[in-house]
Amino acid sequence: xxxxxxxxxxxxxxxxxxxxxxxxxxxxxxxxxxxxxxxxxxxxxxxxxxxxxxxxxxxxxxxxxxxxxxxxxxxxxxxxxxxxxxxxxxxxxxxxxxxxxxxxxxxxxxxxxxxxxxxxxxxxxxxxxxxxxxxxxxxxxxxxxxxxxxxxxxxxxxxxxxxxxxxxxxxxxxxxxxxxxxxxxxxxxxxxxxxxxxxxxxxxxxxxxxxxxxxxxxxxxxxxxxxxxxxxxxxxxxxxxxxxxxxxxxxxxxxxxxxxxxxxxxxxxxxxxxxxxxxxxxxxxxxxxxxxxxxxxxxxxxxxxxxxxxxxxxxxxxxxxxxxxxxxxxxxxxxxxxxxxxxxxxxxxxxxxxxxxxxxxxxxxxxxxxxxxxxxxxxxxxxxxxxxxxxxxxxxxxxxxxxxxxxxxxxxxxxxxxxxxxxxxxxxxxxxxxxxxxxxxxxxxxxxxxxxxxxxxxxxxxxxxxxxxxxxxxxxxxxxxxxxxxxxxxx
Numbered sequence: 001x002x003x004x005x006x007x008x009x010x011x012x013x014x015x016x017x018x019x020x021x022x023x024x025x026x027x028x029x030x031x032x033x034x035x036x037x038x039x040x041x042x043x044x045x046x047x048x049x050x051x052x053x054x055x056x057x058x059x060x061x062x063x064x065x066x067x068x069x070x071x072x073x074x075x076x077x078x079x080x081x082x083x084x085x086x087x088x089x090x091x092x093x094x095x096x097x098x099x100x101x102x103x104x105x106x107x108x109x110x111x112x113x114x115x116x117x118x119x120x121x122x123x124x125x126x127x128x129x130x131x132x133x134x135x136x137x138x139x140x141x142x143x144x145x146x147x148x149x150x151x152x153x154x155x156x157x158x159x160x161x162x163x164x165x166x167x168x169x170x171x172x173x174x175x176x177x178x179x180x181x182x183x184x185x186x187x188x189x190x191x192x193x194x195x196x197x198x199x200x201x202x203x204x205x206x207x208x209x210x211x212x213x214x215x216x217x218x219x220x221x222x223x224x225x226x227x228x229x230x231x232x233x234x235x236x237x238x239x240x241x242x243x244x245x246x247x248x249x250x251x252x253x254x255x256x257x258x259x260x261x262x263x264x265x266x267x268x269x270x271x272x273x274x275x276x277x278x279x280x281x282x283x284x285x286x287x288x289x290x291x292x293x294x295x296x297x298x299x300x301x302x303x304x305x306x307x308x309x310x311x312x313x314x315x316x317x318x319x320x321x322x323x324x325x326x327x328x329x330x331x332x333x334x335x336x337x338x339x340x341x342x343x344x345x346x347x348x349x350x351x352x353x354x355x356x357x358x359x360x361x362x363x364x365x366x367x368x369x370x371x372x373x374x375x376x377x378x379x380x381x382x383x384x385x386x387x388x389x390x391x392x393x394x395x396x397x398x399x400x401x402x403x404x405x406x407x408x409x410x411x412x413x414x415x416x417x418x419x420x421x422x423x424x425x426x427x428x429x430x431x432x433x434x435x436x437x438x439x440x441x442x443x444x445x446x447x448x449x450x451x452x453x454x455x456x457x458x459x460x461x462x463x464x465x466x467x468x469x470x471x472x473x474x475x476x477x478x479x480x481x482x483x484x485x486x487x488x489x490x491x
Contacts, residue, residue, distance in 0.1 A: 096125030103135050112142030129155060130162045137169055146173065164193040168200065180207060191220070196227040209424050209431050214246035240270030241432045245423040247279060267296055272303040274436065275421045281312045290316045294331070301332050305341035306436055322353035340366055340375075340406075347378050356385035371399065372406035409434045 103118030116139040123132040133152050140149035150173060156166030171186035187204040194200060201224045208217035218239060225235040247262030266273065267280035277300035284293035297313045300306075313332050320328065326349045333342045343366050350359035359382050366375050380396035409418040412435050416427035424431050 092125045096122050096128075099125065100131060100135065103139070107135065107139055107142065110142065112139050115139035116143065130159055133162070134165055134169075141173075149173065164190060164197075167193065171203070175203070180210060183207060184211060191223075195223055196229075198224075198227075198229045201227070201229060206424070206429060206431055209242070209245075210429055212245070212249060214242050214249065218242045218246075237270045237273070238432050240266045240273050240276055241423050243269060244273065244276040244279065247276075271296070271299050274300060274304060274306045274308060278308045278312045282315065285312075285315055298332055298334075302335060304436060305333075305336055305339050305345075307341070307345075310341075310345050322349065325349060326353060340370060344375050344378060347375075347382070351378070351381055351385065354385065356382050359385070370406075371403050373400045373403045374406055376400035376403050404438070407436050407438050410437055410439055411435075415440065 099118045099122040103115045103122060106112075106115040106118055115135065119132050119135040119139055122135070123129065126132065133156050137149045137152035137156070140146075140152060150170060153166045153169035153173075156162040156169070167186055167190045171183050171190060174180075174183040174186060184204075184207040187200060187207055190197070190200045191204050201220060205217055205220045205224070208214075208220060221230070221235060221239055221242065224230045225232065230238075243262055243266035247266055250262055261283075263276060263279035263283050266276035270276060277296050281293040281296045284290070284296065293316050294313070297309050301309050301313075310329075310332070313329065314325070317324070317328065326346075329345070329349055333339075333345065336342045343363055346362035347359040350356070350362055359378075363375060363378060363382070367379050376396050377400045380393050380400065383396060384393045409421050410416070411418070411425040411427060411430060411433045413430040413433045414425060414428040416425055417439055418426060418434060421434055425433055
């Protein structure tokens with residue numbers, strides 16, 4: 001940098017020196033230039049001649065520029081594009097983009113009215129509605145002017161370049177208004193315009209699931225996988241959830257064969273999906289294929305033991321003796337002996353066999369380490385079966401009345417508790433967020449939901465209704481060892 005400055009200084013000194021030397025040489029020359037006008041005669045020295053020539057060249061250059069300017073002004077007045085018009089256009093464009101930038105900053109900072117003003121100014125200078133209309137619509141939404149926002153979004157629909165933005169904006173307005181039917185149609189339109197847009201895919205999938213359009217939801221999910229917006233294992237799981245939901249709808253319509261096939265397909269896609277395993281197993285049972293039903297339930301139990309799996313496993317042989325049932329259930333619970341669900345299940349089976357010491361051993365220290373309404377009620381039945389005093393039995397039942405229910409279907413997004421599994425959360429509408437787990441300790445216990453697991457003790461599920469803890473207590477106290485074990489069947 002210093003070297004370049006030195007070079008410029010030396011060049012300037014050299015130029016001044018050269019001009020000085022040239023001027024000195026011209027002054028020392030003899031003669032000159034004589035100009036005779038007929039009236040008067042002028043004699044110019046060589047140095048004066050040099051300056052005159054320079055002045056003449058400058059005047060010629062200035063004359064050409066002046067003529068060009070006059071021609072440009074004439075064209076400008078006639079409406080033709082010239083350097084003058086381009087200058088003013090650039091000036092307007094600069095002001096327009098400045099206003100657009102300031103409007104975006106105002107929108108980001110929450111100043112809706114200022115953003116509207118800047119958007120209007122930007123439109124005045126730029127005349128580019130594809131840029132300014134979006135700013136206007138979002139600023140109008142920020143100020144609460146929904147009508148202006150919708151009107152502006154509709155203007156965006158007229159241009160192919162901005163049609164997707166307009167559809168998406170109106171779709172979000174309909175969603176906030178709760179008009180899900182219109183929002184679904186707009187989401188389908190937006191998806192058709194931009195199939196790879198991840199947010200649109202998610203909104204469309206949620207709306208299709210809410211409206212029970214399982215076939216459409218599976219197509220959207222496949223598109224999401226194809227565009228790379230979803231890992232393959234997650235797609236497989238969610239596709240199974242949609243297939244299961246589709247199977248349930250088919251079952252409700254009375255098409256048992258189709259629902260059976262759909263349930264088996266859902267279980268194939270995700271073997272650990274409990275409702276799919278239960279439904280597929282019952283489909284196999286209806287076909288008389290006990291082996292396949294047992295295999296499906298055993299695989300699901302090894303991943304996540306669940307009362308519904310045990311109930312379906314009992315349906316495979318509903319009329320077997322308690323001894324045979326215990327022997328058969330050991331194949332189901334193999335490898336999960338330390339699981340709480342397995343312990344309670346085996347305790348219930350031994351109670352049905354009237355082997356109360358074995359039931360207590362099967363239950364282990366579960367009532368001390370993880371007391372729930374279910375295992376405490378089972379303990380009350382064991383104590384009654386062993387001939388304990390009513391006060392001891394009532395003590396266990398009193399604890400059961402205030403104890404947590406244990407694992408339930410809980411939305412992992414909003415922590416809402418569901419009585420039954422579903423593809424979407426009833427509270428926040430999230431898709432595939434229900435998990436079988438224990439709710440937070442702050443959740444209020446609901447003892448009235450403690451039920452019997454009838455199939456394990458040999459009764460058929462169609463004839464069995466939920467039995468509240470109060471009724472179980474009366475049966476245990478009044479009927480002695482005839483009382484059956486209480487378990488909450490997961491619904």
